[in-house]
Amino acid sequence: MSRLIIVSNRTPGKGPAAGGLAVALRKTLAERDGFWFGWSGKLVDAPEAEARFEEIDGLTVAQIDLTRNDHHAYYAGFSNSILWPSFHLRLDLATIEGHWYEGYRRVNAQFAKALRPLLRKDDVIWVHDYHLIPLASELRHLGLRNRMGFYLHIPFPTTDALYAIPHHNELMRDLSRYDIVGMQAQRDVAAFTEFSDHQSPSSLSGPPLKSVNFSTTEVAAFPIGSDPEAFARLSVTPAATKMVKRMERAMGDQKLILGVDRLDYSKGLPQRVEAYEKLLANNAQFRRNVHLLQVAPPSRDTIKEYQETSDTLDAMCGHVMGRFAEPDWQPLTYVKRAYGQPSLAGLYRLARVGLVTPLRDGMNLVAHEYVASQNPEDPGVLVLSRFAGAAEIFEEALQVNPFDTDETAEALRLALEMPLDERKARWQSLMAAARRHNIDNWATSFLGRLSPEAAQEEGGAAR
Ligand code: ADQ
Numbered sequence: 350m351s352r353l354i355i356v357s358n359r360t361p362g363k364g365p366a367a368g369g370l371a372v373a374l375r376k377t378l379a380e381r382d383g384f385w386f387g388w389s390g391k392l393v394d395a396p397e398a399e400a401r402f403e404e405i406d407g408l409t410v411a412q413i414d415l416t417r418n419d420h421h422a423y424y425a426g427f428s429n430s431i432l433w434p435s436f437h438l439r440l441d442l443a444t445i446e447g448h449w450y451e452g453y454r455r456v457n458a459q460f461a462k463a464l465r466p467l468l469r470k471d472d473v474i475w476v477h478d479y480h481l482i483p484l485a486s487e488l489r490h491l492g493l494r495n496r497m498g499f500y501l502h503i504p505f506p507t508t509d510a511l512y513a514i515p516h517h518n519e520l521m522r523d524l525s526r527y528d529i530v531g532m533q534a535q536r537d538v539a540a541f542t543e544f545s546d547h548q549s550p551s552s553l554s555g556p557p558l559k560s561v562n563f564s565t566t567e568v569a570a571f572p573i574g575s576d577p578e579a580f581a582r583l584s585v586t587p588a589a590t591k592m593v594k595r596m597e598r599a600m601g602d603q604k605l606i607l608g609v610d611r612l613d614y615s616k617g618l619p620q621r622v623e624a625y626e627k628l629l630a631n632n633a634q635f636r637r638n639v640h641l642l643q644v645a646p647p648s649r650d651t652i653k654e655y656q657e658t659s660d661t662l663d664a665m666c667g668h669v670m671g672r673f674a675e676p677d678w679q680p681l682t683y684v685k686r687a688y689g690q691p692s693l694a695g696l697y698r699l700a701r702v703g704l705v706t707p708l709r710d711g712m713n714l715v716a717h718e719y720v721a722s723q724n725p726e727d728p729g730v731l732v733l734s735r736f737a738g739a740a741e742i743f744e745e746a747l748q749v750n751p752f753d754t755d756e757t758a759e760a761l762r763l764a765l766e767m768p769l770d771e772r773k774a775r776w777q778s779l780m781a782a783a784r785r786h787n788i789d790n791w792a793t794s795f796l797g798r799l800s801p802e803a804a805q806e807e808g809g810a811a812r
Contacts, residue, residue: 351801352469353383356460356484357477360387360410375408376576377792384409386464392417400463413463415456422452424480429649432479435514436506437615437709442654450516454483461487468493473799478502485526498529498799503711505537508544521561529799531571533711534738538570571795572742573712574786577721580694584722589695596699604765606641607700609693609715611648612685614658617708617734617751618645622665624757629673629680632762636673639765641681644688697722702764703731706751712738720779728776730764742786745778
């Protein structure tokens with residue numbers, strides 16, 4: 350079997366990770382020959398051209414350093430202040446500074462230059478996420494002919510939002526240099542097709558652009574998943590049970606509503622707290638009987654829009670506390686730190702409601718993990734945003750429009766009052782979906798399409 354080279358912005362570190370990518374890919378690479386390539390996390394004045402190899406928790410990792418200026422332009426700048434908000438349809442939160450694009454390209458070129466000498470002829474290269482869209486172009490420029498796949502973990506934008514991104518046509522041309530482009534959901538493939546069928550009209554900005562040819566790139570949905578069996582096992586380990594006991598001591602027999610997210614404006618956290626406030630305002634019977642636990646460790650907190658989301662959430666949680674708390678009852682707990690998977694699995698299992706309401710999300714692995722951790726004899730209910738990729742998979746969740754906080758409050762009421770039979774029936778269907786779309790199937794189907802054998806078959810069929 351050919352070696353697998355995974356490339357992402359950051360290589361995985363030691364200990365628990367709050368990002369979906371690391372959780373998902375660690376397992377895939379542990380089962381194959383190859384290595385993981387990416388940024389070391391170090392900022393230096395003059396980076397070495399060559400990558401350093403290291404073993405991290407049994408994984409072979411090759412890393413390079415970046416300069417502070419390049420990293421800022423590439424990461425906080427172009428990737429997270431332009432691409433992330435635009436792809437999540439938050440153009441109002443995008444900040445555009447022209448020079449960031451040059452930094453973004455410079456870092457992609459630096460990645461390619463350091464990676465090229467490490468590659469063998471039949472290596473398969475799997476590039477992850479929006480930070481590295483130009484990597485295939487840069488590697489092809491250095492003469493690489495290998496199979497290359499790209500996986501987009503976040504949603505693909507609508508055509509309008511795409512046009513708002515500086516250099517969008519170059520980025521689309523970069524995508525066309527991959528053999529496979531994988532997306533989370535059919536919704537994303539449809540948005541991509543909309544763009545590729547009606548490419549940038551010349552009237553919009555400047556001179557006519559040459560349309561991008563996608564005839565040698567396969568674009569398809571490969572919905573990511575979790576490892577549901579592992580989460581099911583984890584949720585009853587002593588470490589998970591310890592967390593459950595701790596919570597039970599604090600909460601008595603109150604029903605737990607749980608949110609677990611990175612602190613990101615795409616996750617709809619202020620809207621979620623507002624929906625909870627409406628639940629308590631409209632249904633006095635739940636006061637003293639329910640508790641919202643929101644776990645949200647800070648993320649990208651050098652970016653202004655993230656600090657603002659954090660401040661808004663602080664204020665809203667304070668407001669709900671002030672409105673409903675009593676000397677001996679608190680309506681919510683808000684924890685700004687990451688937990689290890691065993692503790693999370695325990696919390697998921699204890700929660701009567703998993704509240705997963707992003708305004709827009711590629712997939713959302715928390716929804717998968719929540720489902721997998723339930724007690725089959727007494728499962729909780731998943732309240733899920735229609736705008737998460739997970740909504741295409743979890744049809745039996747209580748699906749809501751997260752912008753409509755009345756609707757979310759009503760779904761919370763239904764979830765809290767749902768009879769055991771209905772909870773079981775819905776959960777069985779959700780668990781079957783989580784198993785069908787597990788992480789192994791995701792990696793196997795993507796890598797199956799990317800393998801040199803798949804390319805030969807295609808070539809054979811075409812001839
Ligand atoms: P994220 O936006 O990071 O991922 P998500 O899919 O929910 O979102 O993944 C989060 C992962 O981090 C989960 O495995 C979860 O357990 C973990 N995590 C979250 N909060 C945590 C906390 N407080 N403590 C510890 N761990 C925590 C991006 C895209 C998603 C896509 C994933 C994977 O934005 O749409 O599903 O990549 O492709």
